[in-house]
Amino acid sequence: EVQLVESGGGPVQPDKSLRLSCAGSGFSFDEYALHWVRQAPGRGLEWVAGISWNSGNIAYAGSVKGRFIISRDNAKNSLYLQMNSLRRDDSALYYCVRDVDLQPTAPMGHFDYWGQGTHVTVSS
Amino acid sequence: QSVLTQPPSVSAAPGQSVTISCSGNTSNIGSNYVSWYRQFPGAAPKLLIYENKQRSSGTPDRFSASKSGTSATLAITGLQTGDEGDYYCVTSDRTGSPARLIGGGTKLTVL
Numbered sequence: 028e029v030q031l032v033e034s035g036g037g038p039v040q041p042d043k044s045l046r047l048s049c050a051g052s053g054f055s056f057d058e059y060a061l062h063w064v065r066q067a068p069g070r071g072l073e074w075v076a077g078i079s080w081n082s083g084n085i086a087y088a089g090s091v092k093g094r095f096i097i098s099r100d101n102a103k104n105s106l107y108l109q110m111n112s113l114r115r116d117d118s119a120l121y122y123c124v125r126d127v128d129l130q131p132t133a134p135m136g137h138f139d140y141w142g143q144g145t146h147v148t149v150s151s
Numbered sequence: 152q153s154v155l156t157q158p159p160s161v162s163a164a165p166g167q168s169v170t171i172s173c174s175g176n177t178s179n180i181g182s183n184y185v186s187w188y189r190q191f192p193g194a195a196p197k198l199l200i201y202e203n204k205q206r207s208s209g210t211p212d213r214f215s216a217s218k219s220g221t222s223a224t225l226a227i228t229g230l231q232t233g234d235e236g237d238y239y240c241v242t243s244d245r246t247g248s249p250a251r252l253i254g255g256g257t258k259l260t261v262l
Contacts (some may be wrong), residue, residue: 030170030243036222055261061257062250062251064251064253070229071153071237071254071255071256072188072239072253072256073253074241074249074250074251074252074253076155076250077227077250086221086248086249087248087249088249089249113153122195122196127201131251132244132248132250134182134183134184134243134244135184135202136243137184137186137198137201137202138186138188138196138198138249138251139198139201140240141195141196141197142195143195143233145164149219
């Protein structure tokens with residue numbers, strides 16, 4: 028059974044940093060691109076960042092570019108999101124999402140499995 | 152404000168049909184495949200449709216989708232109260248940045 032389990036969320040002050048993790052199991056971790064998608068309370072989904080199977084292709088949403096860093100460790104079946112210079116509008120439920128393709132930008136790619144998410148609250 | 156435009160809400164009675172639109176441009180929907188997801192309150196989204204019109208495993212054939220030009224449409228027939236939820240369209244951008252675009256979401260209410 029494919030499982031994606033996020034961790035690392037919590038309360039954090041503005042301008043501080045937080046690192047999210049996502050542990051994958053039940054599939055060949057290094058054969059899929061992965062993404063982070065977030066959802067602010069009462070709002071819609073927002074794609075945050077994506078990374079290819081071998082970390083060779085990385086993309087960010089404009090709202091987080093230069094502040095967030097997505098990475099993965101295939102040996103540990105883990106995906107990460109280093110979030111720096113956090114702002115109040117970064118407060119959201121962050122989902123770890125698997126793509127069917129090797130590349131996060133593939134035209135035929137789509138999200139086939141989602142984790143349950145980890146909450147990030149940015150507040151002073 | 153998402154680049155992909157969906158109606159904020161749609162509603163219909165049980166047994167009736169409804170469509171949810173997703174409008175983009177030549178750089179996103181016009182150049183890429185579209186997928187559709189449903190999210191129930193308090194739960195993670197789930198894939199319904201991929202590659203414009205292919206139903207995911209477990210998606211009833213009451214759900215269908217299509218794409219034409221720079222727009223995509225999800226259609227649901229024989230509405231059931233269990234179909235209520237938020238529906239999102241997703242596609243890519245031809246430039247690869249952003250990698251994925253997500254519509255603003257549509258709340259379906261079955262009256």
